[in-house]
Amino acid sequence: MKAIIIRYSEIHLKGNNKEYFESALISNLKTALKGFDLQFGRSNARYVLRNFDESLTPQIIDCVKNVFGVHSLSVAEEVPSTLEDIRAAAIALAPKRGSFKVSTNRADKRFPLHSMDLSAEIGGDVLENNSALTVNLHNPDHVINIDIRENGKTFVFRDVIRGVNGMPVGTGGKAVAMLSGGIDSPVAMYMMAKRGMSLRAVHFHSFPYTSAQAKQKVLDLAAIVKKYTLRMTVDVVSFTEIQTAIHERCPEEYMITIMRRFMMRIAEKLARINGCGAVVTGESLGQVASQTLESITSTNAVAHIPVFRPLIGFDKEEIIDIAHKIGTYETSILPYEDCCTIFLPKRPVTKPRLSAVEKVESALDVETLVQNALQNVETVVIE
Ligand code: ATP
Ligand code: MG
Numbered sequence: 001m002k003a004i005i006i007r008y009s010e011i012h013l014k015g016n017n018k019e020y021f022e023s024a025l026i027s028n029l030k031t032a033l034k035g036f037d038l039q040f041g042r043s044n045a046r047y048v049l050r051n052f053d054e055s056l057t058p059q060i061i062d063c064v065k066n067v068f069g070v071h072s073l074s075v076a077e078e079v080p081s082t083l084e085d086i087r088a089a090a091i092a093l094a095p096k097r098g099s100f101k102v103s104t105n106r107a108d109k110r111f112p113l114h115s116m117d118l119s120a121e122i123g124g125d126v127l128e129n130n131s132a133l134t135v136n137l138h139n140p141d142h143v144i145n146i147d148i149r150e151n152g153k154t155f156v157f158r159d160v161i162r163g164v165n166g167m168p169v170g171t172g173g174k175a176v177a178m179l180s181g182g183i184d185s186p187v188a189m190y191m192m193a194k195r196g197m198s199l200r201a202v203h204f205h206s207f208p209y210t211s212a213q214a215k216q217k218v219l220d221l222a223a224i225v226k227k228y229t230l231r232m233t234v235d236v237v238s239f240t241e242i243q244t245a246i247h248e249r250c251p252e253e254y255m256i257t258i259m260r261r262f263m264m265r266i267a268e269k270l271a272r273i274n275g276c277g278a279v280v281t282g283e284s285l286g287q288v289a290s291q292t293l294e295s296i297t298s299t300n301a302v303a304h305i306p307v308f309r310p311l312i313g314f315d316k317e318e319i320i321d322i323a324h325k326i327g328t329y330e331t332s333i334l335p336y337e338d339c340c341t342i343f344l345p346k347r348p349v350t351k352p353r354l355s356a357v358e359k360v361e362s363a364l365d366v367e368t369l370v371q372n373a374l375q376n377v378e379t380v381v382i383e
Contacts, residue, residue: 002057003078004049005147005155006064009071009165024168024196025069031230032063043149044107050078061161066227068194070163074145076155081111081148086118087125089156090144094126099136102126104146111148118146164194169230172196175308176271177280178263179203179225179234181217181338184282184311186225186328187319191310192280193229200274201225201232202267204239206342214336223382224328232382235270239263242369243343249363252345256290257352258361260299265370268303270377278306284319285312294351301354 008025029047030040038052038060052060057075064073077093079085090102102123104115113121126144127133147155177189179201189199203218219234226232242262250258267279283291290299300307311319323329 001050001078002052002054003076003155004052004057004060004064005043005074005076005157006047006049007071007073007163008045008047008069009163021069021168021171024170025067028067028069028168028170028230029064032067033060036060036063043151048078065161065163067168067230068164068166068196068228069168071165072160072163074155074157074160076147076157078153078155081108081152081154083113083118083121086146086154086156087122089154090122090126090146091129093144093156093158094130095133095142095158096130097132098141099134099139100126100142100144101135101137101140102144102146104148106148108148108150108152118148122146164228166194167196169193169196169228170198172198173278174198174200174274174276175278175280176235176267176274176276177201178267178282179218179222180282181214181221181332181334181336182282183316183323183329183332184284184287184319186221186282186332187322187326188280188282188308188310189225190228190322190326190328192308193225197278197280198231199225199229199280200270200276201234202237202270203234204237204263204266206240206243207238209240209243209342210337214338217331217334217336219380219382220331221328222380224326224331226382228326234380234382236378236380237266237270237373238376238378239373241372245364245369247343250360252343253347253349254352254357254360255343255345256348257295257298257357258364260290260295261302261357261361262366262370262373264299264307265302265366266373268305269370269374271305278308279303280308280310282311283309284314284316287316289348289350292350294353298352298354298357 039050041048077089079089102119104119106115145157172195175197177199179185201222205215222232222234246255246258271279
């Protein structure tokens with residue numbers, strides 16, 4: 001019978017908290033596999049999937065390998081622990097050509113042959129069956145693994161597929177992530193989910209200056225990121241009133257800085273309303289005018305909770321590589337306008353002084369603008 005063996009990472013380092021991390025991982029795996037009919041089991045420090053439709057194996061693997069906390073997985077043949085059954089499975093799984101070796105792990109010490117002896121025996125059988133193969137114990141092209149479990153069953157498998165590692169989502173606290181339609185913020189979400197954070201997103205939208213497609217693009221990005229965060233809710237906040245007020249009352253070169261401060265204030269409020277302890281952004285130091293140390297200082301000055309910027313030390317190219325890997329890139333580059341692109345100053349201040357920013361901003365009724373925006377939130381649960 002086909003089985004999928006799931007091995008987990010870092011979690012086993014967590015000593016007394018081990019059970020907490022394990023149950024989070026199990027629950028996340030079940031969430032990720034919700035759409036499949038299968039049976040979920042445990043085997044020592046592994047999980048095993050059984051009784052699934054074999055034709056769906058690639059899709060199941062794709063779901064499992066993207067669950068944070070999964071170290072690796074293997075598609076195995078699970079057979080009774082007898083020499084005949086193991087031999088048959090090994091021959092069926094053997095490569096067609098090239099060099100190979102057999103590697104045995106014998107958890108069940110009642111099995112009559114020692115690991116080395118069984119490997120040699122099965123290796124001989126495989127070789128006898130296909131003379132195009134050669135044995136190479138030190139640097140083989142292929143490995144046939146035999147794992148004899150204590151329950152009278154043995155797994156025989158070839159490849160080890162790498163998982164994404166990281167910590168199970170839900171074990172690292174909760175945060176509100178600021179999600180634009182760009183390349184960076186979805187990657188930032190991925191990075192924090194990887195460390196076990198549960199995330200929800202906030203998006204600022206300036207209808208009618210920004211279109212319905214621009215908003216849909218962000219919801220599409222959120223749906224892709226959900227593959228990793230497992231759950232996703234997006235608070236879409238109307239930013240039009242705030243942007244119009246800044247445009248009318250503040251010098252244009254401060255537009256972006258002041259917008260950012262409003263975004264941060266609202267994100268923090270949403271964090272508190274939703275029991276989140278941090279805000280996440282996709283900022284990367286020096287990438288644009290709003291991401292200099294001075295700009296970040298101005299934005300950060302209004303925040304009273306931790307702000308995580310997982311991309312702060314990344315080059316654009318490195319961020320793009322991750323965006324490709326996680327599948328957000330193609331959506332991110334669709335050419336819809338972002339609210340940051342309207343009323344854009346020709347020459348934004350790149351090194352705003354906080355005192356100057358505060359002075360400029362005092363022309364606005366900050367509290368009322370923030371309250372109004374919070375009354376205009378559309379909460380979208382991504383299914
Ligand atoms: P991104 O690729 O994520 O859009 P960027 O390089 O375009 O980033 P900025 O536009 O300066 O950089 O945005 C910096 C960060 O501010 C974004 O990564 C995101 O976290 C947040 N942000 C910007 N615009 C919005 C928006 N409309 N809604 C929500 N968050 C936003
Ligand atoms: Mg952007």
